[in-house]
């Protein structure tokens with residue numbers, strides 16, 4: 001589930017909208033939660049609308065949407081309880097998401113009351129903003145961060161109707177939990193409004209006085225999928241040298257086809273040296289190029305992202321992160337950059 005939320009300048013959507021994504025794996029064995037059942041309710045009403053290509057969407061007065069959403073929420077929850085034979089008393093956590101903040105708030109507080117749960121003092125949306133399509137996934141991941149084994153979670157999405165799901169966690173949850181979402185809340189950095197507008201494509205910055213970058217080569221990208229998307233290099237079986245990308249011939253001992261694949265995706269490294277280039281193109285100039293020594297081995301030259309120039313230093317720890325290098329002729333080119341640890 002992924003979304004990029006924004007809105008018209010000065011709107012509540014712009015102020016509270018965020019870019020977000022959440023991913024879940026589905027399977028039959030070894031799951032951390034099982035879906036007990038789901039139910040939906042829908043109705044035709046004009047709450048939010050936009051034309052294709054519009055900068056943001058328009059909404060009717062929030063109280064109207066709240067009035068329309070709440071009965072649908074009630075119906076969907078009632079139906080999912082009936083379908084699963086559970087009662088609200090058995091629900092251990094409630095997550096609600098949707099674009100209408102008022103409706104989400106009232107539905108969540110009423111359902112928490114029915115489930116005899118304490119009101120959530122700091123729900124995730126109030127901390128990070130509304131992630132649109134990704135919101136329910138974020139809220140569910142957040143609930144899974146704190147749930148115990150055998151907990152029932154009610155997840156409700158209020159968007160063009162109401163969709164309710166009941167999930168029960170398993171005892172594998174404790175062993176398969178990734179780093180909690182809330183641990184990364186402090187990782188952000190402040191971006192000025194003009195920069196935000198430029199990144200959104202709403203303002204054009206004067207380009208560097210160099211030819212504009214050319215679009216990425218499709219054959220090169222197709223040939224190098226493991227390197228481009230998973231940052232795959234190789235470790236030589238003869239001499240243990242790590243090199244990126246995966247080579248046919250080892251750089252050190254010249255052995256042929258001697259390398260086992262190794263991934264540098266998300267790898268930690270340290271800056272060996274760097275340079276600030278005020279002429280080269282970058283979506284966030286000036287371009288900082290750095291030579292990184294990776295913990296997994298090997299040395300790569302990549303662009304640096306999200307680290308203020310005055311905090312750069314040789315020896316600084318960084319983490320490899322998948323970012324946009326540039327967009328040329330309508331083609332987005334993504335590759336790995338060194339971001340904050």
Ligand SMILES: [Zn+2]
Pocket residue numbers: 236237238239240241250251252253254255258
């Ligand atoms: Zn070698």
